[in-house]
Amino acid sequence: MKYLHGSDVKLHGRLKSTNCVVDGRFTCKITDYGLPRLYDAQNMYDETAPELLKDEKLRRKGTQKGDVYAFAIIASEIVLRGEPFSNTGYSPKAIISRIRRPPPLLRPSIPTSLCPYQVKSMIKECWDEEPERRLTFSQICDALSKVQKGKKTNIVDNMMKMLEEYSNHLEDIVKARTAELEVEKKKSQELLARMMPVEIAQRLQNGETVLPVCYDETTIYFSDICGFTSISAASTPFEVVDLLNDLYTLFDNIIDEYEVYKVETIGDAYMVSSGVPFKIGDRHAPEICMLAMDILSATGSFIMRHMPEVPMKIRIGLHSGPAVAGVVGLAMPRYCLFGDTINTASRMESNGLPSRIHISWSTRECLLKSDEGFQIQERGTVELKGKGVLTTYWLAGKEGYDSHGIKLDEYMNGNRPPPPKEPIKQKPFIPSKRKAVKKGWA
Structure with a gap:
């Protein structure tokens, strides 16, 4: 989500636990983003954050702060091992109604015994009623790093951390390899351009008949x-x-x-x-x-x-x-x-x-x-x-x-200066004129 918010996509818009899937490397992946027109055509909107429930225009577009609120709800599901608001005792319609029109403020109740205090505090900041007071995903990452103190408790957790780091840096590796490929491609193009005219070389590279x-x-x-x-x-x-x-x-x-x-x-x-x-x-x-x-x-x-x-x-x-x-x-x-x-x-x-x-x-x-x-x-x-x-x-x-x-x-006529006693380094010859410039020549 941190990467998604920093990319051209900007936001998810319909983040929920069913959009979070785990791949064969035990890495969580986010799906169903970047489809605003499809959702709009099917009247499927983000109905998670309070401000989105109150404003239909915002609900259609979605917001980054709405994604943070949705993340807090998903975090509560992980801690409580249950569906959203499962420990409140309200029906889905009653939950939506109370979230749309507080007070009182309705949020899942998270016992301190089920998670560290820092995690509970982070979740509360993420589902704050005022969107501007909510954390960003960069701040969430920093908060989680402080909780874990950079350490894992067992071999499986260490393996998961390594796989997560590999997944996070995989795109950087791809970018670096792509840049190297572009450099080598440019060298090949320059070499080909020395062997024949540039326009001809480009046609051959494009598979065109010259x-x-x-x-x-x-x-x-x-x-x-x-x-x-x-x-x-x-x-x-x-x-x-x-x-x-x-x-x-x-x-x-x-x-x-x-x-x-x-x-x-x-x-x-x-x-x-x-x-x-x-x-x-x-x-x-x-x-x-x-x-x-x-x-x-x-x-x-x-x-x-x-x-x-x-x-x-x-x-x-x-x-x-x-x-x-x-x-x-x-x-x-x-x-x-x-x-x-x-x-x-x-x-x-x-x-x-x-x-x-x-x-x-x-x-x-x-x-x-x-x-x-x-x-x-x-x-x-x-x-x-x-x-x-x-x-x-x-x-x-x-x-x-x-x-x-x-x-x-x-x-x-055959005259030439006498040769030097020892071989000398060639002096650069300066041409007698500047490079010809095309001036409307046919």
């Missing part, structure tokens, strides 16, 4: 490490993993500042898309190009921990065009991109040069339309597998671009 979507305006980024095969051959497996982890953690920190999506990494290959799955209008090409310049600048100061004397160089290829995105697989679903744009971007990377950003004719057209001062150099004709001979371009920089002390054009 249909493929066609995106007309996208730019795809591909990069890989030059000489990675030779580096791997001269390194232990742990050193290779540490190298990729250091480098791609650096890349991941940079892409967080842009409106792009990291599709996946395969070995030393790094793939990023812009315009997929977030549509940003004609900003997709400038966004990827700024990202590519920041990554290239960051790579210029990157030092391999186990090979500080070996320069780190990457090739970057960009291409713009339509692409299809969808989820593939059931056991290990992956968010994948398909289309000729992805193949061409991969060809642009493989046919590029170290420390260069190789862009296609379509990406160049998108940059010229943006009119943001990107510096583009014509490379000449290049034969791409499946495409034939095409004219491609180098992205050489951008007007006002700040690469934080790293001269991008010199790095592209």
Whole structure:
């Protein structure tokens, strides 16, 4: 009852001894609460406390003080081992009439010999004629604890106390376990959100079918490490993993500042898309190009921990065009991109040069339309597998671009600061711009 009064239910409204049941653990449980509409439809009201007998509106709703009065009557039944008012000698109608219209005040007579004086005093306070003077269930619990002095007289009573404590704390245990479950669920959701777009992940969790979507305006980024095969051959497996982890953690920190999506990494290959799955209008090409310049600048100061004397160089290829995105697989679903744009971007990377950003004719057209001062150099004709001979371009920089002390054009030409005598801790690379903010992009 103490818990019930502190919950959203607020009160019982029809508390009586027949609503008190004992379960298999010998724990008293309260039933038939939280049903005011059902009782109202059947004209079943609380007719226990004097104030409820006098006021029909209160009788319909019930009160917490009325529950306390009902508890006192139940306590008297336990002490007297009989029905309510069984020792008064009055009929039920006479009892109700005298309770409704005192004086004299009618209550069950409890001999002191049948219970401790403190218990009798508590019962009297609970059935006081004035509701405001009655105890609360918190005060009743404190009073009973003082009577028992925290001790039990026999093994059965001790067992009952342990079962009662277990029952009282069971809900706290459930809440704690539920909170732990929510934390673990949140971790799983965050991990899934890193593997694919949040909206896609939510649909999969809800058991919905994710249909493929066609995106007309996208730019795809591909990069890989030059000489990675030779580096791997001269390194232990742990050193290779540490190298990729250091480098791609650096890349991941940079892409967080842009409106792009990291599709996946395969070995030393790094793939990023812009315009997929977030549509940003004609900003997709400038966004990827700024990202590519920041990554290239960051790579210029990157030092391999186990090979500080070996320069780190990457090739970057960009291409713009339509692409299809969808989820593939059931056991290990992956968010994948398909289309000729992805193949061409991969060809642009493989046919590029170290420390260069190789862009296609379509990406160049998108940059010229943006009119943001990107510096583009014509490379000449290049034969791409499946495409034939095409004219491609180098992205050489951008007007006002700040690469934080790293001269991008010199790095592209192969210049690099001399390596340190001892491996040093990587300095965090600060991207050249703040994270892109959606401003009504389609």
